[in-house]
Amino acid sequence: MPHLSLTMTLALALTAPAAGAAAPQAAPRGLKAADACVACHRTSSPQVVADWKASRHSSVGVGCVDCHGDGHRTAADVKAARMPTPETCAPCHEAQVAQFKRGKHAFAWAAVKAMPTFHYQALAVREGEKGCGGCHKLGLKSEAEAQELREVAGGYGVASCDACHTRHLFSKAEARQPEACKTCHMGFDHPQWEMYDSSKHGVRQELKRQKVLPATAAAPTCQTCHMQGGDHEVRTAWGFLAVRLPMPEGDKQWTDDRVTLLQALGVLDPQGQPTARLGLVDKAQVARLDQASFDVERNKMLKACQQCHSGSFAATQLKQADGLIRDVDHLTAEAVREVAGLYRDGTLKKPVAYAAAFPDLLTFHDAPTPIEQRLFVMFLEHRMRAFQGAFHASPDYVTWYGWSELTRDLTEIRAMAADLRRNRKVDALLQAQPAPAPAPAATRK
Numbered sequence: 294m295p296h297l298s299l300t301m302t303l304a305l306a307l308t309a310p311a312a313g314a315a316a317p318q319a320a321p322r323g324l325k326a327a328d329a330c331v332a333c334h335r336t337s338s339p340q341v342v343a344d345w346k347a348s349r350h351s352s353v354g355v356g357c358v359d360c361h362g363d364g365h366r367t368a369a370d371v372k373a374a375r376m377p378t379p380e381t382c383a384p385c386h387e388a389q390v391a392q393f394k395r396g397k398h399a400f401a402w403a404a405v406k407a408m409p410t411f412h413y414q415a416l417a418v419r420e421g422e423k424g425c426g427g428c429h430k431l432g433l434k435s436e437a438e439a440q441e442l443r444e445v446a447g448g449y450g451v452a453s454c455d456a457c458h459t460r461h462l463f464s465k466a467e468a469r470q471p472e473a474c475k476t477c478h479m480g481f482d483h484p485q486w487e488m489y490d491s492s493k494h495g496v497r498q499e500l501k502r503q504k505v506l507p508a509t510a511a512a513p514t515c516q517t518c519h520m521q522g523g524d525h526e527v528r529t530a531w532g533f534l535a536v537r538l539p540m541p542e543g544d545k546q547w548t549d550d551r552v553t554l555l556q557a558l559g560v561l562d563p564q565g566q567p568t569a570r571l572g573l574v575d576k577a578q579v580a581r582l583d584q585a586s587f588d589v590e591r592n593k594m595l596k597a598c599q600q601c602h603s604g605s606f607a608a609t610q611l612k613q614a615d616g617l618i619r620d621v622d623h624l625t626a627e628a629v630r631e632v633a634g635l636y637r638d639g640t641l642k643k644p645v646a647y648a649a650a651f652p653d654l655l656t657f658h659d660a661p662t663p664i665e666q667r668l669f670v671m672f673l674e675h676r677m678r679a680f681q682g683a684f685h686a687s688p689d690y691v692t693w694y695g696w697s698e699l700t701r702d703l704t705e706i707r708a709m710a711a712d713l714r715r716n717r718k719v720d721a722l723l724q725a726q727p728a729p730a731p732a733p734a735a736t737r738k
Contacts, residue, residue, distance in 0.1 A: 327356030329366070337368075344462040355385075376443065377452045379433065386454075389525050393453065394433065396526030397533070400577045402432030407573060410658035422446055428477035431456040471498065471514045478515075482677040484694075488685035489515060511601040518597045530590035532580040534558070535618050535680050539584060547619045550626035556651045557629045557672075563650050614683035617691065621679045624699045625672055628706045629654075632668050640713050641665075664709040671702035 334342050345351055350359075360381055364373035375381075383390040393399055405411055405425050418424030426442075430450035434442065439451045452460075456477075457468040467473055471489060478485040489495045497512040506512065519527050531537060536555060540548040555561040559570045574580050581587040591611065598607030632652045635641040641662065643650070652668055660666045679695025682688070 327358065330357040330361075333368075341461050344460070348462050348464070350461075350463060372448070374448075376448050377455070378439070379453050381452070382454050389523070390454075392525035396528060397578055398431050398456075398525075398527055399433045399453075400579075401429045402434050402438065404432070404577045404579065405429040406438075407577070408658075409653075409656045413659055416445065422450055426450065428456075428483075431477075469514070469516050471495065471516070474515045482673045484678060484690065485681055485685055486515070488682050488687035488690050491689060492686035494686055513597075513601065517600070518594065521593060521597055528578075528590050528593075529684075530581060530587050530594060531618070531680075531684075532578070534579055535677075536560075537581045537587060541619075544619070547622060550619075550622045553626040553629050553651075554622060554672075557633075557654045559653055559655060611684075614680065617683045618680045621676050621695070621699055624703050625676050628668055628671055628703050631703075631706050631710045632664060635664070635710055635713060638714070640710075640717050664706055664713065667702060667706055667709070671699060671706070675699045675702060 331342055345357070350356075360375075360377045362373075362375035364375065365371055366373075379390050379393065411419060411425060414424065419426055422430065426446070430442070430446075431453055433453065434451060442450050455463070457473050458464060459467065471486065475486045477483060479487055490499075494513050497506060497510060498514060500506045501508070501510050501512040519529070536551065536558065540551060552561060552565055556563060556565075558574075559568055560574055561571075562568050571582075575582055581590070594611065595604065595607050598610070602610075629652060632641070633650055636643045636650055636652070641664075652665060654669060654672050658669060660669055675695055675698040678690050679699060682690030682695055
């Protein structure tokens with residue numbers, strides 16, 4: 294079965310205990326134990342001390358040793374300082390940590406590690422905090438993964454909670470602002486913050502901050518919709534990839550298109566049967582695989598919308614966005630079929646890593662040909678921007694960064710496919726021609 298080892302890797306990552314899952318720590322030991330730390334760090338890292346002093350932790354007696362332990366005492370034993378994990382936060386923030394562990398952010402590390410081409414990238418991009426790992430470190434990790442990350446990233450990147458409540462202030466006010474989401478939700482297939490910022494939601498939020506609008510004005514943030522009541526699960530109805538089960542009733546075209554996309558994602562085989570990746574997608578919770586789980590998240594979003602809008606208006610807007618997914622699925626599926634046709638007739642060599650008759654969209658980050666690269670960008674950038682823009686009230690992203698690019702992608706993929714077939718026929722004709730007879734040797738006088 295394709296990528297069975299990757300499936301096993303993700304399954305182990307999702308079921309393993311979180312990094313540093315030791316017994317819950319004792320109650321905070323107060324500020325007295327922090328005096329020695331502050332005396333030294335006031336000089337070596339003064340802003341860290343300033344942030345901690347301004348924090349809620351400081352005011353309630355949570356000191357340095359409560360999070361870092363007391364193993365580090367001098368400049369010679371820095372590595373003995375314990376780096377916090379979600380388990381460090383759990384004794385005081387039990388409900389929030391439990392919610393986080395059930396939500397999509399908790400799977401961020403396992404999800405990126407399961408991407409086949411992730412492992413081909415430079416070390417700083419993979420494991421450090423400079424590329425993919427800089428955002429995906431938010432996810433839970435096994436102890437082995439946490440240890441590997443400590444060695445590569447200098448001990449950082451295992452805490453999860455500090456991705457939003459940044460060290461050492463750990464401010465709720467910071468995490469409640471839309472800018473807290475900005476670092477990870479910008480660009481390529483994650484431009485949700487840019488969509489929000491340019492939407493009426495984001496514009497009104499900024500005008501409210503500037504006091505142009507009154508304090509009572511409706512101006513939702515990311516957290517208003519995605520973290521209702523402070524819920525740290527942060528889920529959406531469609532999931533990250535906007536592919537789901539069951540198939541739509543009474544819409545054969547969308548059913549066929551969705552099957553094609555699931556086959557190109559390796560979730561269904563060429564006969565339409567589930568593969569090992571379906572279990573991977575289920576565990577990583579990047580898609581909704583039954584109607585009930587979809588409805589739970591959709592009803593949550595409707596509830597959020599109805600804080601400002603009527604129920605009928607909210608339902609209509611979400612239904613229109615669903616319809617846009619149907620339309621972009623058709624454009625993308627047509628492009629997938631074009632590339633799959635090149636595999637079938639031998640014009641393109643099928644990827645070694647995926648034996649089925651479909652392109653593998655999860656390995657196309659480093660695709661060997663321009664047409665395969667274009668399909669990857671079409672799916673993971675332009676399709677994502679179109680449907681995400683619809684749900685984030687961004688007409689610009691839907692139209693110009695999404696739909697227009699998708700139609701251009703399909704046109705160019707069809708043209709490239711025609712050129713590849715034409716060149717293949719020319720090559721075959723040239724190879725079929727008999728070799729020219731050797732010229733007669735020159736006659737000696």
